[in-house]
Amino acid sequence: MTVTVRLFAVLRERAGSDRVELQLPDGATVADALAALARLPALSDVLARLPVQLAVNRDYASSGTPLAADDELALIPPLSGGSGSRVAVSELPLDPQALTASVSDPRAGAIVTFQGVTREVSRLDYEAYAEMARERIASILDECVQRHGLCAAAAEHRVGPVALGEPSVIVAVSAPHRAEAFAGAREIIDRIKAEAPIWKVEIDAAGGARRVPGTPAPGAEMLDSARASASPGGEVG
Numbered sequence: 001m002t003v004t005v006r007l008f009a010v011l012r013e014r015a016g017s018d019r020v021e022l023q024l025p026d027g028a029t030v031a032d033a034l035a036a037l038a039r040l041p042a043l044s045d046v047l048a049r050l051p052v053q054l055a056v057n058r059d060y061a062s063s064g065t066p067l068a069a070d071d072e073l074a075l076i077p078p079l080s081g082g083s084g085s086r087v088a089v090s091e092l093p094l095d096p097q098a099l100t101a102s103v104s105d106p107r108a109g110a111i112v113t114f115q116g117v118t119r120e121v122s123r124l125d126y127e128a129y130a131e132m133a134r135e136r137i138a139s140i141l142d143e144c145v146q147r148h149g150l151c152a153a154a155a156e157h158r159v160g161p162v163a164l165g166e167p168s169v170i171v172a173v174s175a176p177h178r179a180e181a182f183a184g185a186r187e188i189i190d191r192i193k194a195e196a197p198i199w200k201v202e203i204d205a206a207g208g209a210r211r212v213p214g215t216p217a218p219g220a221e222m223l224d225s226a227r228a229s230a231s232p233g234g235e236v237g
Contacts, residue, residue, distance in 0.1 A: 001026055001069035003033055008129055009077045009199040010050065010211065015042050024067060030054055031063040033073055052077055055197075058132040074129055076197045078213065085141035086154035089130045089198075094156050099172045105151035108174035110181040114189050116169040118162050121202045125209075126159045126168060129197040133157065140191045148184035150175045155188060157198060168200075194218060 005020045012018045022036050038047050054061045055074040067073065086102045100113045118124045141153040151174040162168040171188045175181040192198075195218065202210045 001028070001067075003028075003067050003070075004072050005033060005037060006072060006074040006129065008075070008197065009127055010046060011043065011052070011075055011077060012127075014046050015040070028067050029063065030056065030061055030065045030067060030073060033067060034063065034075075037075075050077060055129075055132060058135055074132065074197075076129065077199065085138060085145070085152070086156070087134050087138045087141065088156040089128050089133045089137070089159060089196075090156075091158065091160040094158060094167045094170050096167065096170055096172075099154050099156055099170050102154045103152040103172045103174040105174045107176060108151045108181075109176050110178040111172065111174045112178070112181040112185040113170065113172045114185050115167040116189070117167050118164050122164055122205050123203045124162045124168060125201040125203060126157070126162060127199045127201075128157070128159045130159065133196045133198055136196045137192055140188055140195065144173075144184050144188050144191075148173075148175065148180045148187070150180060150184045153184065153188060155192060157192070157196070159198070161203075 001024055003022045003024055005022060007015050007018055007020065020037065020040070022033055024032055024036065034047070037043050053076040054063065054065070055076060056065050056067065057072055058074075061073075086099065096113055096115055100111060103111060137155050137157070141155060144150065145153050153171075153173045155169070155171045157169045158167070169189070169192065171185050171192070173181050173184045173188065175184060200212045202212060204210075
């Protein structure tokens with residue numbers, strides 16, 4: 001069976017491509033796919049030292065998760081940071097006023113808008129597993145609306161280059177009272193930075209690049225590199 005592997009951040013850079021197709025036997029697991037990937041010269045070194053998280057068809061998974069034909073397996077390095085809510089992950093510039101207007105509600109006595117802007121470097125370059133990031137952000141918004149009694153919530157994140165002083169992420173929420181609005185906005189931005197598969201590279205004035213270290217998303221299994229080569233696998237297509 002054929003399984004597509006999505007690669008991001010340093011894994012994409014090393015492989016020279018954002019995806020690899022694997023030919024695996026029926027009944028194969030994520031561990032089998034990882035063993036096959038570890039035999040690729042471009043990836044063997046980085047997989048041996050970089051912990052990654054795993055997602056199958058955009059849901060976090062473990063090394064024991066079974067795979068089926070045409071599944072999409074994503075290898076997610078540590079993160080740099082069905083919903084009615086407004087969510088966007090795109091290369092388009094962000095519009096704080098439009099996002100704030102999108103959460104306007106006659107029940108609301110408070111609207112809080114947060115902007116995360118590029119600072120201290122000439123620009124930030126963002127990369128995302130966009131499909132999964134949108135779904136993850138939508139889930140975060142839905143959960144926070146329920147937890148904090150918000151009237152509405154919205155979030156947008158840039159990908160690609162974001163110049164000094166420009167917003168890379170915006171969160172807007174409305175609530176009957178300011179305490180709920182502040183608490184909801186704070187949890188949303190904290191969880192987006194912790195859970196959405198988005199990475200960033202700092203670009204200085206001289207053009208030098210530094211990838212910003214990330215952290216594992218909470219609740220998802222982190223693959224120990226030593227396990228990647230411990231299981232028999234299939235062939236790389």
